[in-house]
Amino acid sequence: MKGNDTSSEDILQKAGYHQELDRGLTVLQTVGLSLSDITPAASFFVIAAAVFPMAGTGAGWTFLIAGIVAICVALSMAELGARYPFAGGLYSIVTRVLGRPLGFLAMIDYVVQAIFLPAAIALGIGGYIHTLIPSIDANLWATLLMLMVTALAVLSVKTNANITGVFLTIELIVMVLVTIIGFTHAVTPINQLVHPEIYSSSGSSSIKLSVVLAAIAIALFSYNGYDSAINFSEETRGSARNVGRSVITAASLGVLFQVIPAFAVLMAMGTSHAFYASPLPIDYFVTRFMGPTGAAFIIVGVVFAVFNATLAIVLQFSRVIFSTARDGSWPEPVNRALTHIHPRFKTPWIAVLVVGLLGTVLTLLGSAIAAITFTSVMIIILYALIAVSAIVHRMGQWRTAALPFRMWLWPLPPLVALAGVILALTQQTASDLVTCAAIFAVGGLYYVLWGRRTKGLWGNPADSAIAEEAIEE
Secondary structure, three states: OOOOOOEHHHHHHHOOOOOOOOOOEOHHHHHHHHHHHHOHHHHHHHHHHHHHHHHHHHHHHHHHHHHHHHHHHHHHHHHHHHHOOOOOOHHHHHHHHHOHHHHHHHHHHHHHHHHHHHHHHHHOHHHHHHHHOOOOOHHHHHHHHHHHHHHHHOOOHHHHHHHHHHHHHHHHHHHHHHHHHHHHOOOOOHHHHOOOEEEEOOEEEEOOHHHHHHHHHHHHHHHOOOOHHHHOHHHEOOEOHHHHHHHHHHHHHHHHHHHHHHHHHHHHHOOOHHHHHOOOHHHHHHHHHHHHHHHHHHHHHHHHHHHHHHHHHHHHHHHHHHHHHHOOOOOHHHHHHHOOOOOOOOOOHHHHHHHHHHHHHHHOOOHHHHOOOHHHHHHHHHHHHHHHHHHHHHHOOOOOOOOOOOOOOOOHHHHHHHHHHHHHHHOOOHHHHHHHHHHHHHHHHHHHHOHHHOOOOOOOHHHOOOOOOOOOO
């Protein structure tokens, strides 16, 4: 893990960029923002809740396997992110390690996530608000949530770090309560979960390995967000090593606060068919053991968590969109607009508005957006590119050179990560894979017709002001 103490700002300047964003975050604040992006409570209650009916009593092992893969991906990201601490995050890394064409497709992947993920997370608030106030219009509340988040995201990153810190504390308390409830009401010993089963109205059956592998993709989605520590690297103070530390710390906490509660819930629910059949299984769990009043308290915490997650995701992806424009990815008028920095808050405010308002519009589509499942495949594909980048990067000139942050147990993490994501990809639906292939085909065509002809990162090296070659330390 030891490396040099080169500052992120020095690396930024050597790459041909200028320090435009406010470098005001401490490592703790960056970890808080990244963990808020993962948002264990919202992920566990909204996204990962689908794992329980899908994997039955094997859900805990699904979370655990996905957690191991996520930590391995995070170790790869930590080393590469500390070496390339740019707001573009993962696409910036892939571009500099694997080349422009793959880097451009990684950027397209990130942009698609920026379009759909904020709305998908915001809509997760609907089902839980509806349990509190049945007459409420869930889509309307999700839309109002997006508007509030967009307004807040324009403020300084330090202000938003403090806001997300408060909400993060609330949601971690919720996860601790869920864990305590599960373990104190345990009826199923953990050794009985070794042979997992799926439960339905017709009875139970042994779970197939293919189902566990398919569920891993959902669990990986619930852990997603630790890469945002790299996206905030241009706003984090101190050495580049801090970027790597932030990534692995956020990922470890995000996994810990979901794996342990998953086993706690399973040990308490045992073979309850009603739990696995519920559209909101964790809501069913807390209602059963805490009653309506206690469950309402937990659900309020989940609502805060969804708000927190949406804010952190808009903050992250606005930095990505800002970076794509700085790298000359779009027509020049668009690039100029998206790279505007707020004179007071030092934030990419137009990029914030683009991400936030797109999310606001999409929340109005409601169930149509909730039905979109290919985003988890896009995330897995980006993880695969990072795992390959980690291998190629270390096998090259950085095999023995000093790095700001060195992953532990090399070369195990990228190999495990690559194997995990490939297995998960093999279990995805044909429609999702075709959708992703179509997106990359359009992105590739755009690169050939426009991207490589620009004067930014994607253009001719001789015409580019942005350094692509390895930075000499």
